[in-house]
Amino acid sequence: MDENVPLVIPEVNPEAMAHVKLGSGKGALIANPNCSTIICLMAVTPLHRRAKVKRMVVSTYQAASGAGAAAMEELVQQTREVLEGKEPTCNIFNQQYAFNLFSHNAPIQLNGYNEEEMKLVKETRKIWNDKDVKVTATCIRVPVMRAHAESVNLQFENPLDENTARDILKNAPGIVVVDDRASNRFPTPLEVSNKDDVAVGRVRRDVSQDGDYGLDIFVCGDQIRKGAALNAVQIAEMLL
Incomplete structure (x- = not known):
């Protein structure tokens, strides 16, 4: 949210980074x-x-992918565990993710x-x-x-x-x-x-x-x- 750092979606606001030039010798940040x-x-x-x-x-x-590969793996693991009648493993999130x-x-x-x-x-x-x-x-x-x-x-x-x-x-x-x-x-x-x-x-x-x-x-x-x-x-x- 730094006002000096452009926050850019190219299809939406490309003009926000119009002042950023490669090879200018000045460092610049552009945020996703x-x-x-x-x-x-x-x-x-x-x-x-x-x-x-x-x-x-x-x-x-x-x-789950928004929380990373480990969250995706835990969702797969929990799904198997719940279908097998077992307690789900909750390492990434503190509650059951599968079927929830x-x-x-x-x-x-x-x-x-x-x-x-x-x-x-x-x-x-x-x-x-x-x-x-x-x-x-x-x-x-x-x-x-x-x-x-x-x-x-x-x-x-x-x-x-x-x-x-x-x-x-x-x-x-x-x-x-x-x-x-x-x-x-x-x-x-x-x-x-x-x-x-x-x-x-x-x-x-x-x-x-x-x-x-x-x-x-x-x-x-x-x-x-x-x-x-x-x-x-x-x-x-x-x-x-």
């Missing part, structure tokens, strides 16, 4: 945002550019939010360069091996209908739209695992708001790829 923030803003920013987001409510469903879900294991802050949730709040404001946008988040660990999912509710300053939103997303870089209502087919962590693109679906008008001033979307992205490594590689490529 948190994986949940990257996956969220990849989908939301194209809509924000059109209608300006006033308020965003995010609920995340975060995979629980609040993200990041430390809880004085305001009741955990660090992961506050990253979504603070990083969104910094990346969008908008201190007034209202963001709230609830981050949950789910027994998925790889790739995070997020339910996002948006309130806009200007009207944006769901068909226009869907068209905007179809033309956004790094986004694939999976929104087949007839077949009930929408993004899943399994389908985006080991892929670069962020998948968006469940695009629908928020019926709790009047007019076309609110949308709900569902987003899935591989937090190892676009949520971490790929984003860093893209930043490096921009400098070359």
